[in-house]
Amino acid sequence: MELMRISKYLSVSGITSRRKAEELIRSGRITINGKIITDLSFKIIPDLDIVKLDGNIIKMNVRKIYIKLFKPAGYITSSSDEFGRKTVLDLIDINERIFSIGRLDKDTRGLLLLTNDGDLAYKITHPKYEIEKTYRVRIKGEPKDEELNMLKVGIDLDDFKTSPAKIKLLNVYHNTCDLLIKIHEGKKRQIRRMFEYIGHPVIDLIRLKIGPIELGDLKEGQWVYMNNTELNSLKKIFGGR
Incomplete structure (x- = not known):
């Protein structure tokens, strides 16, 4: 019988990404056959072992779901919110359990991908693949060339240095x-912080592309299942897997 790492089992099951699965394991919320497991390398037999999250049985999903959504402003990308704020899952009426790939700030609009494929979500968000995201931004004032050049080179924010950005005045x-x-990159409020740094606050921000996947003709709040062409173009980045 084939063994599987518990972190992979959780991501394949569609409850979360592999990175978030590791957080669940470390926090002691996962049990295997009634015992709490915090070892990330622990392996299970998927067809025999009973895996639970907070006491609820987790089963592997068979049907993989890939969705692109035009996220409106005012929605958070978490699956749930203890303060009762609107989440992007309120916009998607399906029975399957899905989660967002990465994040968009509450006030930011645009393309958001959702799935139950934890492995693909992990790859899209992993820094080593450097998946490019394209945004249209409206800012106050008109920045000077030297100000934009600072962003094109990279700037030091409080907690990290940004990588060089590609910028075009429209x-x-x-x-x-x-x-x-x-x-x-995709740090919290990164683009807003970048333009605040050069003295031109963001008025509106919309994400247009994630890698080869485009927002297209979607209207705010609308979503569609990704087609095979889109999926293949995305998976091609990771060697077709």
């Missing part, structure tokens, strides 16, 4: 302007 208005920015 439109200039009376007191605002629109830009296209591409980054491969």
